[in-house]
Every structure is written in structure tokens, then in C-alpha cells.
Amino acid sequence: MSRNIRGDESALENVLSLVEALLQLSEEQDCESKLPLCAVWDADKLRITGYKSEQTRGNRSKTTEVGTKKEYLLKQIKDAGKTLKLPPQKAEFNLSQDKRELDELQTALDWLKELGVREDQKSTKSQGYWKFILTLKHQTATIKENLEVVKQKWKEHQKTNLKETFQTQTTDNSLDWQEICRAMLEKHKRLTTNELLFADDEMKFELEAIHVPLALVERTKPKKCSEDISAEQGSQLYEPSYEEKQRFEHQAFLEQIIRDGVGKTQGHRIALIGEPGAGKTTQLQTIAFWILNNNLGLPIWISLADLQGKSVENYLLQDWLKNALEVVEDVTKEDKNAFADLFKNNRVWLLLDAADEMSSLQPLTEISQQLTGWVKYARVVLTCRVNVWEANAGALADFETYRLLNFEYPQQVQEFIEKWFKPRNLTPQPPLLIKERGSNKGEKLWQELDKAERQRIQDLVKNPLRLALLCSTWQGSDKGLPETKAGLYQQFVEEVYKWKENRFPTTEQQQQELNAALGRLAKRAIDQETSRFRLPHKFVREELGDAKQQSYLFPLALKLGWLNEVGVAAESATKEKVYAFYHPTFEEYFAALAIDDWHEFLNHVPDKPALGVYRIFAPQWKEVILLWLGREDVGREKKEEFIQALVEFDDGCGEYRAFDRVKKGFYEFRAYFLAAAGVDEWKNSCNADAIVAEIVKWGFGEFKVEQNEWVEFLTPIPEAARTALPQTNRIKAIAALVELIGNPQLDYSTRRQAAEGLGEIGSGNQKAIDALVELIGNPQLDDDTRRQAAESLGEIGSGNQKAIDALVELIGNPQLDDDTRRQ
Template sequence: MARVSLGPEAKKRTCRLFEALLAYANDALDCDELALDALQPNIQIRWLSETRLVIRTKVRFLQALTGLQQGEKPLNSEQIKESLRRLADFVEILEDNRSTRGGSENWHFTLNLWHHRHDTEANLQRFDLEWERRRSGKVLEVSSAVEEKNPWKDICKGMLHNQLRLTTNPLTSVDGMNFELDAVYVPLGLVERKQRDRRREDILPTQGSRLYESEETEIMHFTLDSFLKQLASNNSQELHRIAVVGEPGAGKTTLLQKVACWILENSEDLPIWVTLADLQAKCLEDYLIQDWLRAAIRKRHVPVEIEEEFCEQFYQGRVWLLLDAVDEMAMESSYALSKIASFLTGWVGTANVILTCRLNVWDAGKNALSTFQTYRNLNFTYKSNQSPNLVGQFIQRWFQDNPILAERLQTELEQPGRQRIKDAVKNPLRLALMCRTWALNQGEFPSTKATLYKQFVEAIYEWKQDRFFTTSTQRQQLNQALGELALQAISTADTKFRLSHSFVCKLLGAPDEGLFQLALLLGWLNQVGISETQGEKVYAFYHPTFQEYFAALAINDWQFFFNTVSPVSYRIFEPQWREVILLWLGREDISGQSKDEFIKALIKFDDGVGKYYSYQAYFLAAAGVAEFPSTLSSEIINSLIKWRFGYPVAQNKWCRFPAPVQEGARVALLKTDRKCAITLLSEFIQNCPNEFETWSAAYSLGRTFDLGNTIAIAALEKLVRLIRQEPLRLQSADSLGKVDPGNKTAINALTEIIESSKKDSVRRKGAYLLAKIDPGNQTAFSTFEAFATSENLEIRRHVAENMRALVAENSSILFHINSIPVLANLVNLDLTKSKKQLVKSSKSRKPRKPVDITRLVAALENGINLGNDEDIKIHKASKLILLDPDNKIAFDTLIELVKHGKSDDIRKHAVESFKKVLRDEQIPKLIAAIKDCFCNQDVKTLHVTSLHMEQYRHCYKLIWYCAEKMNYIDFYKIWLATDTTDVTDDL
């Protein structure tokens, strides 16, 4: 066996590799960025904690990594392998995780650092000391500058090691999933609360997380790092008194755990963790001595001298008491804060304190800890201009061993109809529950939203089972009571998602006993403020989606969603009931026959007022079949496709529905049963004789419903080859490139257009589209280069805008732009204003003279009466209505032009102008004026299958606009206002 070399050269090589790995993993490697980017996919890292690093790679990539170190030649493969072995068998900081080791180029190992990951100097010093000690056989003497031995610190570290764990692990462990805290932790921001939050009254269900947000503007926002630095930089003699408050599952405990680890790793202070539920009837002082200290030193009886030494650590100001979950103490929550205040006296009171508490307990009444600095965790965020994608980061960490599942989950969340779920899972616990469900179902959500929320509810009961035990009977009773509470709240106009204390008491009883207390303990209800008018507490459900779910559980008969007698109402048209309806349709305990009856009632609903509400009922049915696979699904989706894309009525004759119906059908298709929609859209594309609608449907199918669908791609390829008109061919090639990036047919078509077209605008646009789908295409950039030298400022401006848009979409294109100097210079020029614009903007404006309103009204009326130009009449009438809203001449003029304008453009212009000036109180008058366009028409023919509807389709748009602003009952009454029959009886 060859002798192992432990000399200076072996030490130097091993240290080089160790230093390179640290710098790479800390993103601190000073080297060529392009070379580093090329390596990153091949050297995979994962920090398990601040001192444990997992690496997967091959020897050749480690060679390349050492070659990136400035002024150094790369180590060869044998030197790399030797250095890895020395880190494992000599310095003993490398754990070899490979299943087979002999001769393999693949390496999978864990590095266990001596110090924090970012303290590179201390880790390298320790490496040097360890190498020399082991080589000489001497006992290591570590200087105090590197490490100072502290027995109490070791004791606290040992206790924390046993106490700190991911709070969701008890729930996920039954599924075989356990996570290290640092492996999935994503830092949340914090906000300092200057005063009690005033809760918003205007929260929508899709914005339910805002119920727990503060409305103040002058509050401090912190990242976790800045919060911890603030703790460290506070040199005042005053003790820290800090509270972290929030809704259940907001990450309060996890934040406290991160603070504990930070104190342990970055100071000589002593973090002591106390789960307040463990106190039972003891005071904090007795618990610390009798329970915590005895467990920490692992002795049955604690010697008096150790007790005294322990108390001395408090007197010296070295202790941080980390008190978790005030709300879980074994006492009435209203007394818990007072109890904590009484604990913080004597030697215990000399410690720094950080505690966590639910909002409903912290804001419940007079707060004995009001002097505490109070912070609240912010929610996870999605990607925006102001926010990083923290939801995505958490999902990626949860599924770090299965990135495909992570990607599929993120894609699923972006699908239409997921807004409520997206908002709900901004909360860390609910996001973890969703990831758990996704993992258990192997990349599939349950078939209905109701089943998903049922799993969430069951998981939350299980999560709290060790603290607040509930039997199946208690859960059933509580669910039933919460359902009735939710149902009545949504039915009450003034309540909905903010529930007064007295309102909750009527249904759940007194707050200190029974179901009300259980709902508070489990977090189903949380206090979110104090009513400014009544002065009583205000509660909200854990999230509005859970309120809607519980409400759906309380409804047994689908007739509930239709006509109610007092007050007269159709819940199918009221937005607050839409999600409840969909959740009801997804319930497993409702018979399919009953659901089918409901779906049939929706699609057969005849509103008697122009079919606007009939269409809305139909669109609701379409969303419903996504939750329940009805026998009517195919019929419904085929109708949506017909309304969206039109249908043939004769040879070379294609009929389309009015624009509002088309748009409503487009949105409904996005929300209906996706699999069925894909199948029926595919059939439509293959049989459609209309090129434009084939193109539209194929693009929708391949871009939105089923990415990369082969039928959609084939249809678009055929169209690109057949269409000869340059503008249409450009658009169809662009659609094909979006559906199938890099498609050769699209690239060839765009190249052909650029080379053959005689229009500069077409060639420039073609180059832009070609560069989008084929970055770096030489034809595209040669075309840009030619236009960049044009004397036409407008063309150069368009090219510069194209370049910037390309870079914003794909940063790699910057490389191609920079390789062509004229393009690089053009992109950096400010071409936003022409000389003509600059001259125009430099002219001084004359001050306006006071206007005589009476004379102006008279002039406008005269202009309308004498004028012949219908466009000018629309302009004058619109201006006149703004000056004099009740002016009959203006109103009648717009009505006449909406109904009988000489051209389609005029009628369209009149409708759009009417929308801008119409007041709500004028709607009845407007409906009365234009409803005669539809009264004598069969409501089933309200589309452009006749000259009559072609003439009045813009009237239909205006009717639709009015209906959107009114509830069904009020609209119905206005429509039939001239009838003698009592409207309520008809309903």
C-alpha cells in the first residue's frame, strides 16, 4: 500500500480544495462569471444548517472549480481525490455519502464545518490547526480568538439540539417525511407594530391574508438578518423585551428557533428555550430549576452550587429566554399575558426575553406586556416587482429531492381558478400542508377543492392534537357549528368575513367555554381587531377560504342557491356565494344526482331580460363541472367553444356571438374541466373550416390549456405554410413560436418574410419575433444592424425598443447585442423624444379663462342639433353629459347613435362614450330606451346570426355593461317596469 502523504504540499492542496468549496457554496468566489455559470449546474450544493454542507458533483468539475481560483493552476484528478480522502480520513470533516465508492468519478459528501459557514477565516485557521495537531499527534490547543470553551453554552446547545425541530414534522412524520429546519426554512420579513392594528373592512375573499395585515404606513420593516443585527447592535443597558405575534401557522415558532441558533452561533450569550405549554401549573422560576436545568445537566437532583451558578448567568445579563406560544398555556388566554408579566421578576427578570403569541391573545384586551417591542411575521410572497418568490423557494426546498414535483406544483398554482388557494398558502403552515398533500398524491391535487380543504382541516386538527386533544365527535360538532356561523355571516351584508363578538356568541356560546373556546384554541377563529363603532372584539376565520368551506358543509339542498323569499335574492349571481357553490359541488357526501340537477337548473335558467344572467348561470355551471364531472360536461363545454369561436351557418359564412358572450365564454373555458376542454378543443381545431378561429383555438390550446399540445402545433404549422398575407403570417408564426419555442416552421417563415418583404416595418417586426423564438439568429440581428444605422429616427427608436424588450425577456440576448457595437450604442441612447416633440413641449401654455357653464351647455346643444358629423355629435354629447348629467338632448343623442348610427364604428364609439359618462341612477332610463331592440327577438338568437343582431350588437354590449353593475332582482324589475304583473310573483 502506498504511503499516505501528509506533508506541506498535501496540506496545501487539501486546503485549496476546502477553501474553493466554501467560497463556491457561499457565493463568494471571485472569478469569471461565465465560467462560474457553466459550473453551477454540475456542482450541486445544499446547506443543511449553517455548518453542514451537502455536495453532489464529479471530480472533473472540482478540477475546474480549483482552476477558477486566481493565480492558481487547477488540481488534477488524482490530487482532487487525494484531497477529498484527506478531508474524510485525516481531518475528519467529510462524510462520504456514496453507495459505491471504488473508482467512481461521482462524489456525494457532507462537509461538517467547525464554525459558521460565512466565517471562512476561522474555518481555515481551524483546518490548519487540526492538520498540524493530527500530523504531530499533539493535543490541540485552540486560542481564545478561535474558540473559547464555555460549559453553559455547551449545555444550552445540547438542550436546543433536542428541542428545536420543524413544527410540522409531527404531522408529516406519519407519512415518512421529516425535515431539518434549515433544509426548508425560507426567511420571512418582519414588521414592527407601533400600535394595535386597525383591521380593514374591505377585504375580499381572494385577499384574505390581508385580514392579518396592519394598515399603518409609519412602521419599520425588517429582513431576518436586519432584525438579528439590530438585536446585536443594541448597546443600551435596558433588557430586550420582544414579542413576535401573528395568526396560527405564521412562522412564529420557526422564527424563534432561528433567533436561538443565531444567538448560539454569533455571541457568548445563552439561549434558553421554553415551550410555555410545558409549564402546566408551575411558575417560570420553578420550571427553569426543576425541569429545564435538571434535564440540561442530566441529573436527577441539581446541586445547590449549580443552581447558584445557573442564576449567576441571568444576573450577568447573558441569558435570552425564548418563550414559545403564550396562547398554549394551560389557562384562560386573557390571564396568560398577566401571568408572563408576573414571571419576569427577581433573577428571572434579569434575562432578555423574546416570546411568541397569537394575535387574538395579544390584542384581546388590556395587555400586561404592552411595553414589549412587538413584531409580526410577514406572509410568503409571489414574484412581483416589489417581492421575491418566497412561495416558490419554499416549494423548491420542500421537494429538493424531487425538483420535478416542485416545478409541477408551482405550475399548478398558476393555473386559472387558483387565486384563493394561492392567497391561503402565503401562510407557512398552510403552504407546508399543501406541499404535504402534493407529495402524498404524487404530484396531483385532489380532484376537487372541497377534498383539498377537507384534508387541510383534518391535518390542522392532527397538528394540534398533542396540545388540544379533540375526539371525532368534538370535531364533527365544531365543524357543524362553524358551518352555521360561516353561512350566517356570508348571508349578512354587514358581516361576511368580519364577525363581531356578539354575533359569534349567538352561535357558539360564551368565549371561555364550549365550542367558542375550542375554535379559538385550534385557531379556526382569531381576533383581528376591535370594532370602532361598537367597541367589541372582531373575529375572522383562519382564512376566508376555510369560512367558505365550512359554509359549504352546512348546505344540504341546492335550492338554497336559487330564489329566496325574504329578501328576494338569487345567490347564484352573488359573488360571495360563488366559491361556496363550487366547494358544495366538490363535496363527496352529496349525491351525483343532486349535483346534476343543480347543474341542469343552471344551464336551463331563463332570466327573461336579454339572457345576460342566463349566460352567467351557464358560466357558473361550467366552473362547477371542474369540481364535479357532470353528465352534462361535454354539452356545456361544447357550448362554450361555440360561443367563444363561433360556428358555420352556410358555405363561407361564419357566425360569431356578441363580444361580451365571447369574452365570458373565454374566461369560463379557463375555469372549467381542463381535460374535457382539451379534448373538445382538439376536436374543434381538427374540424374547423375557418382559418382565423382555427388559429385562435390552436393558440389557446397550445399556450394556455395544454402547453406544447401536438394538435395545436400541427394546426399552427399548417396555417403558417398556407397564409400568404405578411401581417397575418407574422402573427401566426409568432403564435407558433410561443406554443413551440424553436419551431423550425416558424423560424423559416419569419426568415422568409424578412428576406422577401419590401416593407421596413414588416422586416423589423419579423426580426424582432425571430429573435424572440430563436435567440442569436443571425438573420434577425443582421436586420437589426441594418436598421440601426437608418437616418429615420422613428425606425431607430423602434429598434432600440425591440432590443430592450428582448433583453427584458431573455438576458442572454445581451451577449448578441453587445457583439454588434452599433446595436449596443443604440440601446443606451435616449431616443424617447423627437425634435418635433421637444419643440412642442417647450411652448408655453396660456392660462385658461373662466368658463361660463350656461353658455357652454347652450353651445354644445346647438352644435348637436345643427351638426351632421356623428363622431363630433358623440364628442359634444359626452362633454355635455359631464357638464349637465340630466341633459335630455345629450342623453337622447347618444341613445340614437348607439341604436341607429350610420356605421358600426359610430355605434361602437357611442357605446364606449356612454360607458364613460353613465351614472348608476341613469341605468333604468338607459335600459328602458334600448330594451326594445331585444323584446321581440327570440332570446336563443341573441348572436350575429341575423342582420337585426348585427345592427344591435353594440346595444347588447351596453345592456351587458348595465347588468354587470346591478344585481339580478333590480335589473329584472327595471326591465319589466312597464308590465302590470308583479315582479316578485314572477320571480
């Protein structure tokens, strides 16, 4: 069997050094003199040989071609100034320097043979001589071009070598690691697939073929904050952001990053980050089976929540290997050593799922510290929520970060809906599952979803999980789409109970009791500093009762799938079981159901804040707060009181000077931004207009009569306000931006920023489109502003005839500069 050269970059350097020296030799020498080392070209063949002179009878000299010796090759390498680098794994420190170099050269020759070098005529290497032929590009090509041929052969050999390795039949006493990994992957896939969403395997297969695009991203460095903001405050005001470097469609990602190893880490360290429900686990499953089916290595899956204090190495040996080999007793030392050798031979891919679910305050730092020993030789693909990745920025700096983007709207969302409702021959299913299944049902959903006023829901269902749940709820319901996320999740919950009705029927009272208990459980879990998503048996039992006792709530939650067993607590001597909600977003929704009084989010005690409640400043509670504001069963008076409390919040711990007067403190801004997001869920708030107007003013400034000029806030408030704008009531925000753009006192720079803002939030909105069309057609504006308006119009005016006409007219305007017309 040929040796495995995957990942041996030092060996490649040696080979390239040797070939480059031989190419230089071919340009410099005259081989008519029959030297001990000759490099002779014949079209694309570079023949490496040498001659030996011997004395014959009569004092005559006879020159015979015998090939070259390693010593001559080594001398030529030195003469060319190309010192070979010894691979660390091949270093033998007890050798003299000369012998080491000879051994190193022998290694490079061995690698050349592995790459398909043809030995010329009869080999005499047993006597220390070599003759061989390199097939390159051509004698007339440059050295660099010929070296590229060697690099390409190296890559091709990597693929072929691995394929041969995995296709070779093992002996009866050997383990078939490929089949072992496949069986373990199938097991994990069953545990991690959202079975509630799919009625049949055919649908599952078709929907898994729709993948979100990925973007190679880099975390951007925050700008320097203003002197008016302390360093501590500034670090909290700035939201970590990412700059997109390159976008990959699904198949291109698999081929270029996973197979070919393009990028700074050559595919050895990859992080997939995304929002909850973005499809991280699904993407990782696809990668795992693609690796296996293309003979690229042995994929080993670890759900990181299962570590529970164990190191990756210990988990692999004590848990994964034991389950994979299906042994009752401990795994033998021989099997452990064979398993470790798989890593050392660069055959293993570690697929680490859900770093955010680890029971650690610094999960990424912990992972970094554990990729050591023989584990470090594995190629690693890791998934993680964006917020956890941001919070641990720099812990895995050697990883290349790819962010899972949303489904593209409308193309991929519409495609998903069409495939979901595509007529198919189903095996017998409960009536609920086959009710009105067909393209007409899907068309109705799409028509309802694609209305201009549905922008919030359109944005919501770009997330793969939520789109699947939407299709599921629409499948058996004649209700229209709700306005809020809480309303949508309410439908989701109702749908789950209907879906499980045949197997696990429940009464309305049982559902209410279970929802309340799940809410109390979720609320307590979110308040925990660690393990918010992993819930020990004792923790669950305190709210739902013991599954072995008379209480029916615990077993019912398990039967319905709201809670699922995900492993055991490693720190428990009795191997206590651990559970998790069906998905973290449901945990947040049930927690919102458990909040009766908004003071549980905010109970301000100005003189003694330690006695107060300030969940409004805890990131993990933001989504819960928004879901609470969207609940239909919460009275408008309570919601209005809460919004008012956020708007009027006085932190009493510092002030921020803006314009010519003292404004809010740091925490007051944060409370206000939360109120701005809140009025998108509670759209009937009497404060909504004033809140949106204030956000726009902070983001873009206002005209000061006494100064007779447009004045803006000091950094970083404008940036934070503009970030908050897309999160608030979009209809009101669009109206405020349109009014701002029409203000004759507005300066060019601010008008451009406002036009850019419309491009972010104004998709399909006719008022936004009209405002941008008017900007484009205004000859009194500068070209930069009109160009920005055209760019924003292109983002929000898809299919709008008025937008198309305006852009067509702009293109035909000979007075505009070429850059604007091109845009």
C-alpha cells in the first residue's frame, strides 16, 4: 500500500526543493560532457541520470551511463542554495549533519516515487545510483510553472492514496473503521434530526438538499471609542461584527474547503457559526457523510454537550470508542492504540457539534486546550452559536470561521415551501399529515407570506428551523399568519400537540399544566450561569415531578418530545440523566409564558441596585422579553407599563453628553434600545412613534436652529442607534427615514446614510421605493447620494416596476458619471 502523504507539508517542501534544483541544473549545465549528474529535457520529460568514467586497457577512458548518486544530488541542492528542510517526524538527532541530509534527500526521492516518478531502465539504486524521469509541463515553461505541476500531482496523490487506503480490504483481525464510523454517524443522525418536522423519508431527503449558503468571515476590530465613553462602557456598546470575505454555495464549500483544503488552515480547522435553527447540525451531518462517501477520511461525531467535564481525548476513549466497538467491559489497550494511530496518520475528522451547549463558562477556550496529544492530528469542524463565538473571540484564533447565512428570500424560501407541499406517494399517515397536501396549499402559504406587510415574518422564516415549523403549522391549519414571533410559536406549540394526538393524546387542561411546568423549568434554566440547555434529572424533577412517581408531566414531556434525554452527567457518580428542550428557542418561548409580571424583567431599586431585578441587561433574556411582549394573553396595560419603564429608566451611574445638553447614561441607552425592539412585537404601543423618532434622531442627528446646522451625536451612539433601527417597528422606521430624507436642511452625508438605512429595512415597501426613486431623479443632489439611492433601490425593489423604470432612466442619463450608471 502506498504511504499516506496527506498533510505532510514539510515533505512537499523537500520535494519542491529537489525538483527546483534539478530544473536549475537543466538550465545551467551542458550534459554533452556526460557529468556525474545530468538533467536532460525531452519535450515534457526531464530525465535525471549520470555517467561514470573508468580506465580500460591501453589507458583509455570509458564513460558509462549508470545514474547519479545521492551525494551528487545533495551537492547540487546546496549549490543551488536550496537547503532541504527535515520533517520533524523524520528527525534523527543521533546522526551527523551530512548523514541526516543524505537521509533527508532519500526521503524526498521516496516521495517523488510516490508521486508517480518513473525509474529509467534498470534501477541500480542498490549500488547507490538513481535514474528517473519527471513528467512536467515543458522545457520552455518557467521553473514556477513546472513546480505547479508537482504541486498538482501532490494533491491528486492525496486523493488517490486516501481512496486506496479506505478501499483496501482489511484482514480478518482488523477493524473496519469506515463502517464503524458510518454506523456511529447514523446513530447520531437519528438523535439530532428534527423528526417532528418531517412526515416521511422522501420529504426529509428533498428538504435536506436545500442548504443555506456559507460565508467566510473575519471579526472586525472595533473602532476607537469617544473620550466621552469609558473603555469599560465602550466595549459593551460595540456589538462584535463580522466582515464577509467570500461566499460559498453548499457544493462549492464541500469541494473547495472540505475536499481540496483551500484557505489559511487548508481545511484543518473550520468553525461553522450561526443563529439557533440556522442549520448548523444539519450542515455538519452533511459534511460527515460527504467525507465518508468520498473516501476523505474517518468522520467522528461528538455532541459537545455530552462531554460534561471530560476531555475530548477521554470521551473518545471511554465513551465513543466503547459504544463504537459495542463492548461491555473497558476497551483493550490494543484497540486504544490502534484508534490513536488513526489520528496520528491524519485519517480522522473530528466533528464537534454545538460548542454553545457545553457546561463551561469558556467553552471555546476549553476546546482549544484539549486539541493536544494525538487528538491534535485530526481535522476539526466545529459548530457554535454566534453569540458564544463572539463572547470567546480569539480562543480558537487558528480556526477559519464560516457563518451560516439565512435562506435567501424569496428564492430558497419559496423552493423550500414548494418541496414541502409537493404531492408525493405517501405511505399511510394520520389524516392530519396528509390534509390538503399539494401544490395549491403551498401556493396559498407563499401568497400569504409574500405580502408587503409580512416583512417581519419573512425575515423570521429565513431561518431553516422556523420555516419548517411554519410549513408544519400551515399544513393542518386554516389560520392566517400571526404578526409576532410569540403568535407564531403559539401556533407551533398547538401544532405539536395535534401532531402527537394519535400516539399521545392530551386534554386541554393537561396541555396548560405541562406548558406552565415547562415555563417554570425554562425560566430557572435560563437564569443559570452555566448549563442553560442541559438539565439534570433532579433539576427537571423539581418542576415536573419524578418520572417514576405518579406525576404525569415528566413522562408526558418526554413522550411529546418537548424534553429529550441527551446523555448523563459526568460529574454524577450515579450517572444522572440529562435532558434538553426540543430546541433552545422553545425553551425561550416557554420561559416567556411563565412571566406574569414585567417586574420580573425589571425591578429598579435606585439606591440599592443589588436588591433589584435587571434581566433587561442579560443577553440571554432579550428573546424571552420580546416573546413576552408578543403574547396575546398579556394585557396591553402591562405591556405599556413595561415599555414606559424602559424608556424612563434612569441608571444613575454616569451620563453621556450629546449635542449641547446632557443625555442618557450607558444603561439608559441599552434600556431604550430594548424598548425599540419591543415595539416591533407590541406594535400598538402608544410610545412606538416617539421611540422610533428618537432612535432615528440618535442615529442620524437633527437640525439645531440656534447653531443653524445639522448636528449629530458623538460616537458610538449613532452606530448603536442605526443597528437598533432594523430591530424596531419597520413600518414606522421606514416612515421616519422617508421623512428624514425629505428634510431640506439635511446634509449630503446624512442623506446618504438614511438612503443606506432604507436599503436595509425597506424591502418591498412602496414608500421606501418612492423615496429612493425621488432621490435618484433629483439632479440637485451629489452623485454619491444618487449612487447610494440606486444601490439601496436595487436591494429593496426586486420586481417593482417603478423601481425598474427609475433605474432604466438613470442608466440612460448621459449627464451622470460612469460609476453611478454602472451601479
